[in-house]
Amino acid sequence: MKQATNDPSSEGKRALRQEMRTLRDRLDAASRDAWSARVCDRAARWLTETGAARPMLYAPWRSEVDTGPLIERLWRAGLPVLLPRCEPATRAMTLYRIRSWDELMPGAYGIREPDPRRATRCEEGEWPDAVLAPGLAFDRDGGRLGYGGGYYDRFRERMDAAGADAGWVGLAFEAQLVARVPLQPHDAAMDAVMTERAVYIGPPGGAAPIAKAHEEESEA
Ligand SMILES: Nc1nc2c(c(=O)[nH]1)N(C=O)[C@@H](CNc1ccc(C(=O)N[C@@H](CCC(=O)O)C(=O)O)cc1)CN2
Ligand SMILES: Nc1ncnc2c1ncn2[C@@H]1O[C@H](COP(=O)(O)OP(=O)(O)OP(=O)(O)O)[C@@H](O)[C@H]1O
Numbered sequence: 001m002k003q004a005t006n007d008p009s010s011e012g013k014r015a016l017r018q019e020m021r022t023l024r025d026r027l028d029a030a031s032r033d034a035w036s037a038r039v040c041d042r043a044a045r046w047l048t049e050t051g052a053a054r055p056m057l058y059a060p061w062r063s064e065v066d067t068g069p070l071i072e073r074l075w076r077a078g079l080p081v082l083l084p085r086c087e088p089a090t091r092a093m094t095l096y097r098i099r100s101w102d103e104l105m106p107g108a109y110g111i112r113e114p115d116p117r118r119a120t121r122c123e124e125g126e127w128p129d130a131v132l133a134p135g136l137a138f139d140r141d142g143g144r145l146g147y148g149g150g151y152y153d154r155f156r157e158r159m160d161a162a163g164a165d166a167g168w169v170g171l172a173f174e175a176q177l178v179a180r181v182p183l184q185p186h187d188a189a190m191d192a193v194m195t196e197r198a199v200y201i202g203p204p205g206g207a208a209p210i211a212k213a214h215e216e217e218s219e220a
Contacts, residue, residue: 012182016145020136020176024063027175035173035196036066042194043132043171044073050167056082056095056128059104059112064134065171075099082128085113086151093155095122109147127164131156133190138170142189142202143181156188167191174198 047055055074060066074081084093086108096114098104107113133152137145146152159166170193177195193200 010182010184013145013148013184016178016182017136017148020145020178024136024173024176027063027173029063032063032173033066036060037069038196039065039171039173039194040067040070040073042199043070043169046169046192046194046199047074047079047130050130052079052130052167054080054082054126054128055130055132056084056166057132058134059083061109061111061134065173067132067171070132082122083114083119084151084155085116086111086149091149091151091154092158093151095126095128096120097122125162127159127162127166129166131166131168133168133170135170135172135176137176137178137181138172138190138193138200139178139181140193140200142168142170142191142193142200143183144170144187144190144193145181150186153186153188157186168202169194 046052057067057071057074058064060068071081080097081099082095083098083104084095086093088108096103096116096119098114098119103115103118104112105115131152133144133146135144135146144152156168168188168190170190172193172195174195174197177193177200183189189202191202193202
């Protein structure tokens with residue numbers, strides 16, 4: 001796991017979180033739909049190029065990049081679609097495979113999550129080989145700011161502890177990029193951040209296939 005520190009306090013995070021929530025919510029809905037489609041195209045291409053067989057995504061919430069088109073594309077391709085369920089008591093995420101939108105229900109925080117009665121729970125050890133993560137803000141080096149639950153950081157720690165490796169990609173709109181996300185020691189960097197405009201590669205050591213996808217992107 002790659003870690004970065006440039007601001008040991010969480011104060012900067014809190015202020016930026018509020019600012020970026022407002023900013024993202026104010027983006028025009030039609031533009032967001034068009035941009036989301038482009039981000040999904042890019043992510044789909046990357047999943048194909050890297051041969052990902054078990055991608056983990058998220059069900060879009062509020063004004064996030066809408067992953068719906070990508071999820072449906074994966075279903076059509078016959079790939080498993082893994083989504084997390086939040087356990088607020090422990091701030092852990094449990095993974096489920098979903099086969100249709102009917103297998104979701106409102107979970108903690110009102111985010112749509114796998115319904116344990118319908119979705120198929122992944123066994124311990126059935127880890128994703130690609131993680132597409134949401135966020136409030138990202139920087140071009142893979143720094144990520146979430147809602148502050150520490151859910152994705154903890155999940156990544158569990159994967160690391162289990163020796164599971166995956167390419168981590170943040171999905172965002174260009175408007176969500178900031179010069180530098182204030183990072184704390186537990187914050188792991190994304191291997192890449194994909195927007196409607198480009199792919200930004202994280203710190204050295206990021207998955208080589210992502211670098212390849214980036215080169216092809218810049219030629220297009
Ligand atoms: N679609 C989606 N799913 C996701 C995330 C996400 O960002 N997007 N998460 C990303 O990690 C996790 C959920 N993270 C969350 C963490 C905290 C709060 C939350 O408590 N929000 C309150 C503030 C409450 C407080 O500060 O005590 C709020 O928004 O009003 C919400 C979501 C897992 N699933
Ligand atoms: N691996 C971890 N183990 C224990 N506590 C953690 C871990 N990761 C994060 N935390 C704690 O969780 C809280 C929120 O972390 P942080 O601000 O990084 O969340 P975030 O990345 O914005 O949230 P999310 O991943 O839910 O979107 C912090 O108080 C942090 O100390």
